[in-house]
Amino acid sequence: MNQVPIGVSARHIHLSEQHIEQLFGEGYQLQVLKDLSQPGQFAAAETVAVVGPKGRFDKVRILGPARSQTQLEISRTDAFSVGLNPPVRESGHINGTPGITLIGPAGEVTIAEGVIVAARHIHFHTDDAAKWGIVDKQLLSVKIDGERALILEGVIARVSDQYALDMHIDTDEANAAGAKNGDMAWILS
Protein backbone atom coordinates (compact mmCIF):
# COMPACT_ATOMS: atom_id res chain seq x y z
CA MET A 1 0.00 0.00 0.00
CA ASN A 2 1.12 3.53 -0.70
CA GLN A 3 2.11 5.63 2.25
CA VAL A 4 1.56 9.34 2.63
CA PRO A 5 2.72 11.67 5.42
CA ILE A 6 0.04 13.47 7.41
CA GLY A 7 0.08 17.24 7.73
CA VAL A 8 -2.27 18.46 10.46
CA SER A 9 -3.71 21.90 9.70
CA ALA A 10 -4.55 23.93 12.77
CA ARG A 11 -6.82 26.90 12.22
CA HIS A 12 -5.15 29.39 9.88
CA ILE A 13 -5.87 32.17 7.45
CA HIS A 14 -4.83 33.15 3.93
CA LEU A 15 -5.04 36.88 3.26
CA SER A 16 -5.40 38.94 0.11
CA GLU A 17 -2.86 41.72 -0.43
CA GLN A 18 -5.56 44.29 0.18
CA HIS A 19 -6.46 42.74 3.54
CA ILE A 20 -2.80 42.46 4.55
CA GLU A 21 -2.51 46.22 4.02
CA GLN A 22 -5.75 46.97 5.87
CA LEU A 23 -4.71 44.80 8.83
CA PHE A 24 -0.97 45.54 8.96
CA GLY A 25 -0.50 48.82 7.11
CA GLU A 26 0.22 50.07 3.61
CA GLY A 27 2.86 48.15 1.71
CA TYR A 28 3.25 45.60 4.51
CA GLN A 29 5.03 42.36 3.61
CA LEU A 30 4.47 39.12 5.57
CA GLN A 31 7.56 37.75 7.29
CA VAL A 32 8.45 34.07 6.81
CA LEU A 33 8.38 32.16 10.09
CA LYS A 34 8.68 28.67 8.63
CA ASP A 35 8.45 27.02 5.23
CA LEU A 36 5.58 24.57 4.78
CA SER A 37 5.55 21.22 2.99
CA GLN A 38 4.14 22.72 -0.21
CA PRO A 39 6.83 24.56 -2.20
CA GLY A 40 6.62 28.36 -1.80
CA GLN A 41 4.06 28.21 1.01
CA PHE A 42 5.04 29.49 4.44
CA ALA A 43 3.75 30.13 7.94
CA ALA A 44 4.06 33.86 8.51
CA ALA A 45 5.40 35.40 11.68
CA GLU A 46 2.17 37.42 11.88
CA THR A 47 -1.18 36.44 13.33
CA VAL A 48 -4.60 38.09 13.33
CA ALA A 49 -7.51 37.93 15.74
CA VAL A 50 -10.78 36.57 14.32
CA VAL A 51 -14.06 37.49 15.95
CA GLY A 52 -17.26 35.54 15.33
CA PRO A 53 -20.79 35.95 16.74
CA LYS A 54 -20.07 33.79 19.81
CA GLY A 55 -16.34 33.82 20.33
CA ARG A 56 -12.92 34.78 19.11
CA PHE A 57 -9.46 33.39 18.51
CA ASP A 58 -6.73 35.87 19.29
CA LYS A 59 -3.78 34.43 17.40
CA VAL A 60 -4.68 32.83 14.14
CA ARG A 61 -1.59 32.05 12.09
CA ILE A 62 -1.35 33.63 8.64
CA LEU A 63 -0.11 31.40 5.85
CA GLY A 64 1.63 33.10 2.95
CA PRO A 65 2.10 34.18 0.29
CA ALA A 66 -0.91 36.47 -0.26
CA ARG A 67 -3.79 34.96 -2.22
CA SER A 68 -6.42 36.48 -4.47
CA GLN A 69 -9.09 35.88 -1.80
CA THR A 70 -8.97 35.88 1.99
CA GLN A 71 -9.91 32.49 3.44
CA LEU A 72 -10.11 31.38 7.07
CA GLU A 73 -9.85 27.62 7.65
CA ILE A 74 -11.14 26.34 10.97
CA SER A 75 -12.19 22.99 12.38
CA ARG A 76 -15.83 22.23 13.15
CA THR A 77 -14.90 22.39 16.85
CA ASP A 78 -13.55 25.91 16.27
CA ALA A 79 -16.69 26.78 14.30
CA PHE A 80 -18.90 25.96 17.29
CA SER A 81 -16.71 28.15 19.56
CA VAL A 82 -16.97 31.22 17.35
CA GLY A 83 -20.62 30.60 16.51
CA LEU A 84 -20.45 29.93 12.78
CA ASN A 85 -21.56 27.01 10.63
CA PRO A 86 -19.15 26.98 7.68
CA PRO A 87 -19.44 24.28 5.03
CA VAL A 88 -16.75 21.71 4.22
CA ARG A 89 -15.09 23.10 1.11
CA GLU A 90 -12.04 22.75 -1.05
CA SER A 91 -9.62 25.63 -0.72
CA GLY A 92 -10.62 28.57 -2.88
CA HIS A 93 -14.30 27.59 -3.07
CA ILE A 94 -15.67 30.24 -0.71
CA ASN A 95 -18.80 31.30 -2.55
CA GLY A 96 -21.70 31.58 -0.09
CA THR A 97 -19.62 30.76 2.98
CA PRO A 98 -19.91 32.76 6.23
CA GLY A 99 -17.89 35.89 6.88
CA ILE A 100 -16.07 36.97 10.03
CA THR A 101 -14.22 39.97 11.46
CA LEU A 102 -10.41 40.10 11.34
CA ILE A 103 -8.37 42.35 13.59
CA GLY A 104 -4.75 43.28 12.97
CA PRO A 105 -2.39 45.84 14.49
CA ALA A 106 -3.26 48.50 11.90
CA GLY A 107 -6.95 47.90 11.38
CA GLU A 108 -9.94 45.69 11.18
CA VAL A 109 -11.75 44.05 8.26
CA THR A 110 -15.07 42.26 8.12
CA ILE A 111 -15.14 39.77 5.27
CA ALA A 112 -18.55 38.89 3.83
CA GLU A 113 -17.50 35.34 3.07
CA GLY A 114 -14.40 33.15 3.31
CA VAL A 115 -14.76 30.89 6.37
CA ILE A 116 -14.54 27.20 5.53
CA VAL A 117 -13.89 23.83 7.10
CA ALA A 118 -11.24 22.47 4.73
CA ALA A 119 -12.08 19.30 2.85
CA ARG A 120 -9.41 16.70 3.55
CA HIS A 121 -7.10 16.23 0.62
CA ILE A 122 -3.77 14.86 -0.49
CA HIS A 123 -1.22 16.87 -2.46
CA PHE A 124 0.55 14.64 -4.96
CA HIS A 125 3.47 15.63 -7.08
CA THR A 126 2.67 14.67 -10.69
CA ASP A 127 5.35 11.95 -10.58
CA ASP A 128 3.93 10.27 -7.43
CA ALA A 129 0.42 10.38 -8.86
CA ALA A 130 1.53 8.85 -12.18
CA LYS A 131 3.49 6.11 -10.42
CA TRP A 132 0.47 5.22 -8.24
CA GLY A 133 -2.15 5.61 -10.97
CA ILE A 134 -3.89 8.47 -9.21
CA VAL A 135 -5.54 11.33 -11.07
CA ASP A 136 -6.44 14.87 -10.02
CA LYS A 137 -9.82 15.12 -8.19
CA GLN A 138 -9.93 11.35 -7.54
CA LEU A 139 -11.58 10.45 -4.21
CA LEU A 140 -9.46 8.14 -2.07
CA SER A 141 -9.91 6.00 1.02
CA VAL A 142 -7.04 6.47 3.42
CA LYS A 143 -6.29 4.53 6.57
CA ILE A 144 -4.70 6.04 9.66
CA ASP A 145 -3.53 3.28 11.99
CA GLY A 146 -3.10 3.26 15.78
CA GLU A 147 -5.30 2.99 18.84
CA ARG A 148 -7.90 5.27 17.24
CA ALA A 149 -7.55 3.72 13.78
CA LEU A 150 -9.93 4.96 11.15
CA ILE A 151 -10.42 5.13 7.41
CA LEU A 152 -11.13 8.52 5.88
CA GLU A 153 -13.26 8.28 2.77
CA GLY A 154 -13.61 10.81 0.01
CA VAL A 155 -10.11 12.23 0.44
CA ILE A 156 -9.58 14.48 -2.58
CA ALA A 157 -6.46 13.93 -4.71
CA ARG A 158 -4.83 17.16 -5.89
CA VAL A 159 -2.10 16.62 -8.43
CA SER A 160 0.44 19.20 -9.60
CA ASP A 161 4.13 19.43 -10.35
CA GLN A 162 4.10 22.25 -7.78
CA TYR A 163 3.01 19.92 -4.95
CA ALA A 164 4.87 17.72 -2.49
CA LEU A 165 3.27 14.53 -1.17
CA ASP A 166 1.25 15.36 1.96
CA MET A 167 -2.23 14.61 3.30
CA HIS A 168 -3.89 17.64 4.86
CA ILE A 169 -6.44 16.98 7.58
CA ASP A 170 -7.71 19.32 10.27
CA THR A 171 -7.31 19.04 14.03
CA ASP A 172 -10.70 17.33 14.51
CA GLU A 173 -9.71 14.64 12.04
CA ALA A 174 -6.21 14.30 13.51
CA ASN A 175 -7.52 14.10 17.06
CA ALA A 176 -10.25 11.61 16.12
CA ALA A 177 -7.52 9.44 14.61
CA GLY A 178 -5.00 10.04 17.40
CA ALA A 179 -2.62 11.24 14.69
CA LYS A 180 -0.03 13.97 14.75
CA ASN A 181 1.90 15.92 12.20
CA GLY A 182 4.35 13.68 10.31
CA ASP A 183 2.60 10.39 11.08
CA MET A 184 1.99 8.17 8.08
CA ALA A 185 -1.28 7.10 6.48
CA TRP A 186 -2.00 4.42 3.89
CA ILE A 187 -3.93 4.89 0.67
CA LEU A 188 -6.33 1.93 0.44
CA SER A 189 -8.01 2.74 -2.86
Place this chain on the structure above:
Amino acid sequence: MNQVPIGVSARHIHLSEQHIEQLFGEGYQLQVLKDLSQPGQFAAAETVAVVGPKGRFDKVRILGPARSQTQLEISRTDAFSVGLNPPVRESGHINGTPGITLIGPAGEVTIAEGVIVAARHIHFHTDDAAKWGIVDKQLLSVKIDGERALILEGVIARVSDQYALDMHIDTDEANAAGAKNGDMAWILS
Protein backbone atom coordinates in the same frame (compact mmCIF):
# COMPACT_ATOMS: atom_id res chain seq x y z
CA MET B 1 -26.12 -3.77 7.55
CA ASN B 2 -27.01 -3.05 11.12
CA GLN B 3 -27.70 0.53 12.04
CA VAL B 4 -26.87 2.19 15.33
CA PRO B 5 -27.72 5.70 16.52
CA ILE B 6 -24.82 8.02 17.33
CA GLY B 7 -24.56 9.69 20.71
CA VAL B 8 -22.01 12.50 20.72
CA SER B 9 -20.37 12.94 24.12
CA ALA B 10 -19.24 16.48 24.83
CA ARG B 11 -16.78 16.87 27.70
CA HIS B 12 -18.40 15.72 30.95
CA ILE B 13 -17.59 14.44 34.39
CA HIS B 14 -18.74 11.60 36.63
CA LEU B 15 -18.30 12.33 40.35
CA SER B 16 -17.96 10.12 43.40
CA GLU B 17 -20.32 10.83 46.30
CA GLN B 18 -17.42 12.13 48.33
CA HIS B 19 -16.46 14.61 45.62
CA ILE B 20 -20.08 15.74 45.14
CA GLU B 21 -20.12 16.62 48.84
CA GLN B 22 -16.75 18.38 48.70
CA LEU B 23 -17.79 20.42 45.66
CA PHE B 24 -21.46 21.08 46.47
CA GLY B 25 -21.80 20.58 50.24
CA GLU B 26 -22.59 17.84 52.74
CA GLY B 27 -25.46 15.56 51.76
CA TYR B 28 -25.87 17.26 48.38
CA GLN B 29 -27.90 15.37 45.78
CA LEU B 30 -27.49 15.98 42.03
CA GLN B 31 -30.60 17.29 40.27
CA VAL B 32 -31.76 15.58 37.07
CA LEU B 33 -31.67 17.93 34.08
CA LYS B 34 -32.29 15.31 31.38
CA ASP B 35 -32.35 11.52 31.12
CA LEU B 36 -29.69 10.03 28.86
CA SER B 37 -29.99 7.15 26.38
CA GLN B 38 -28.62 4.62 28.89
CA PRO B 39 -31.27 3.63 31.46
CA GLY B 40 -30.77 5.34 34.84
CA GLN B 41 -28.10 7.74 33.55
CA PHE B 42 -28.80 11.45 33.52
CA ALA B 43 -27.30 14.85 32.77
CA ALA B 44 -27.33 16.75 36.04
CA ALA B 45 -28.38 20.37 36.36
CA GLU B 46 -25.01 21.04 38.02
CA THR B 47 -21.68 21.80 36.40
CA VAL B 48 -18.16 22.16 37.77
CA ALA B 49 -15.14 24.11 36.61
CA VAL B 50 -12.06 22.08 35.72
CA VAL B 51 -8.64 23.67 35.81
CA GLY B 52 -5.62 22.16 34.09
CA PRO B 53 -2.02 23.37 33.76
CA LYS B 54 -2.72 25.49 30.67
CA GLY B 55 -6.42 26.24 30.68
CA ARG B 56 -9.83 25.72 32.19
CA PHE B 57 -13.40 24.89 31.28
CA ASP B 58 -15.89 26.73 33.43
CA LYS B 59 -19.04 24.68 32.93
CA VAL B 60 -18.42 20.97 32.61
CA ARG B 61 -21.65 19.02 32.78
CA ILE B 62 -21.93 16.41 35.53
CA LEU B 63 -23.48 13.09 34.53
CA GLY B 64 -25.24 11.14 37.27
CA PRO B 65 -25.76 9.09 39.26
CA ALA B 66 -22.63 9.21 41.45
CA ARG B 67 -19.96 6.63 40.64
CA SER B 68 -17.34 4.91 42.75
CA GLN B 69 -14.60 6.98 41.08
CA THR B 70 -14.52 10.49 39.71
CA GLN B 71 -13.76 10.54 35.97
CA LEU B 72 -13.44 13.49 33.58
CA GLU B 73 -13.95 12.67 29.89
CA ILE B 74 -12.58 15.20 27.41
CA SER B 75 -11.71 15.22 23.74
CA ARG B 76 -8.11 15.41 22.57
CA THR B 77 -8.84 18.97 21.41
CA ASP B 78 -9.96 19.79 24.97
CA ALA B 79 -6.87 18.05 26.34
CA PHE B 80 -4.58 20.38 24.38
CA SER B 81 -6.49 23.43 25.69
CA VAL B 82 -6.13 22.47 29.35
CA GLY B 83 -2.57 21.21 28.90
CA LEU B 84 -2.97 17.52 29.66
CA ASN B 85 -2.18 14.38 27.70
CA PRO B 86 -4.73 11.80 28.86
CA PRO B 87 -4.77 8.34 27.30
CA VAL B 88 -7.67 6.85 25.35
CA ARG B 89 -9.37 4.59 27.86
CA GLU B 90 -12.53 2.67 28.47
CA SER B 91 -14.75 4.20 31.13
CA GLY B 92 -13.63 3.17 34.62
CA HIS B 93 -10.05 2.40 33.59
CA ILE B 94 -8.38 5.44 35.12
CA ASN B 95 -5.28 3.90 36.65
CA GLY B 96 -2.25 6.08 35.85
CA THR B 97 -4.25 8.78 34.05
CA PRO B 98 -3.64 12.50 34.71
CA GLY B 99 -5.40 14.39 37.48
CA ILE B 100 -6.98 17.83 37.42
CA THR B 101 -8.53 20.40 39.76
CA LEU B 102 -12.31 20.60 40.10
CA ILE B 103 -14.08 23.68 41.46
CA GLY B 104 -17.66 23.70 42.73
CA PRO B 105 -19.73 26.24 44.64
CA ALA B 106 -18.82 24.71 48.02
CA GLY B 107 -15.22 23.74 47.50
CA GLU B 108 -12.39 22.54 45.37
CA VAL B 109 -10.87 19.09 44.84
CA THR B 110 -7.69 18.07 43.06
CA ILE B 111 -7.93 14.51 41.80
CA ALA B 112 -4.67 12.61 41.37
CA GLU B 113 -6.02 10.69 38.38
CA GLY B 114 -9.24 10.33 36.41
CA VAL B 115 -8.88 12.33 33.18
CA ILE B 116 -9.41 10.22 30.06
CA VAL B 117 -10.22 10.50 26.38
CA ALA B 118 -13.07 8.00 26.13
CA ALA B 119 -12.55 5.04 23.81
CA ARG B 120 -15.35 4.92 21.26
CA HIS B 121 -17.85 2.19 22.03
CA ILE B 122 -21.32 0.92 21.33
CA HIS B 123 -23.80 0.01 24.04
CA PHE B 124 -25.84 -3.00 22.97
CA HIS B 125 -28.81 -4.41 24.80
CA THR B 126 -28.26 -8.17 25.21
CA ASP B 127 -31.11 -8.86 22.77
CA ASP B 128 -29.66 -6.66 19.99
CA ALA B 129 -26.22 -8.19 20.46
CA ALA B 130 -27.60 -11.73 20.32
CA LYS B 131 -29.66 -10.96 17.21
CA TRP B 132 -26.63 -9.48 15.43
CA GLY B 133 -24.12 -12.06 16.69
CA ILE B 134 -22.07 -9.50 18.59
CA VAL B 135 -20.34 -10.32 21.86
CA ASP B 136 -19.13 -8.12 24.72
CA LYS B 137 -15.65 -6.57 24.10
CA GLN B 138 -15.78 -7.34 20.37
CA LEU B 139 -14.04 -4.71 18.23
CA LEU B 140 -16.20 -3.43 15.40
CA SER B 141 -15.76 -1.35 12.24
CA VAL B 142 -18.47 1.26 11.95
CA LYS B 143 -19.20 3.53 9.02
CA ILE B 144 -20.52 7.06 9.35
CA ASP B 145 -21.77 8.31 6.01
CA GLY B 146 -22.02 11.85 4.61
CA GLU B 147 -19.71 14.45 3.13
CA ARG B 148 -17.03 13.61 5.71
CA ALA B 149 -17.64 9.85 5.56
CA LEU B 150 -15.31 7.69 7.57
CA ILE B 151 -14.99 4.24 9.06
CA LEU B 152 -14.12 4.01 12.74
CA GLU B 153 -12.17 0.87 13.56
CA GLY B 154 -11.78 -0.82 16.92
CA VAL B 155 -15.14 0.37 18.24
CA ILE B 156 -15.67 -1.59 21.47
CA ALA B 157 -18.91 -3.54 21.89
CA ARG B 158 -20.35 -3.34 25.39
CA VAL B 159 -23.24 -5.69 25.98
CA SER B 160 -25.66 -5.65 28.93
CA ASP B 161 -29.36 -6.00 29.58
CA GLN B 162 -28.99 -2.59 31.25
CA TYR B 163 -27.93 -0.91 28.00
CA ALA B 164 -29.82 0.72 25.14
CA LEU B 165 -28.39 0.67 21.61
CA ASP B 166 -26.17 3.73 21.15
CA MET B 167 -22.68 4.45 19.79
CA HIS B 168 -20.73 6.88 21.93
CA ILE B 169 -18.11 8.99 20.19
CA ASP B 170 -16.54 12.25 21.32
CA THR B 171 -16.77 15.67 19.71
CA ASP B 172 -13.50 15.25 17.78
CA GLU B 173 -14.80 12.05 16.23
CA ALA B 174 -18.23 13.53 15.54
CA ASN B 175 -16.77 16.68 13.99
CA ALA B 176 -14.28 14.71 11.90
CA ALA B 177 -17.23 12.70 10.57
CA GLY B 178 -19.56 15.69 10.22
CA ALA B 179 -21.98 13.76 12.46
CA LYS B 180 -24.35 15.00 15.10
CA ASN B 181 -26.28 13.48 17.93
CA GLY B 182 -28.97 11.11 16.66
CA ASP B 183 -27.42 10.50 13.24
CA MET B 184 -27.12 6.85 12.27
CA ALA B 185 -24.02 4.74 11.69
CA TRP B 186 -23.60 1.31 10.10
CA ILE B 187 -21.81 -1.63 11.63
CA LEU B 188 -19.65 -3.10 8.85
CA SER B 189 -18.08 -5.99 10.75
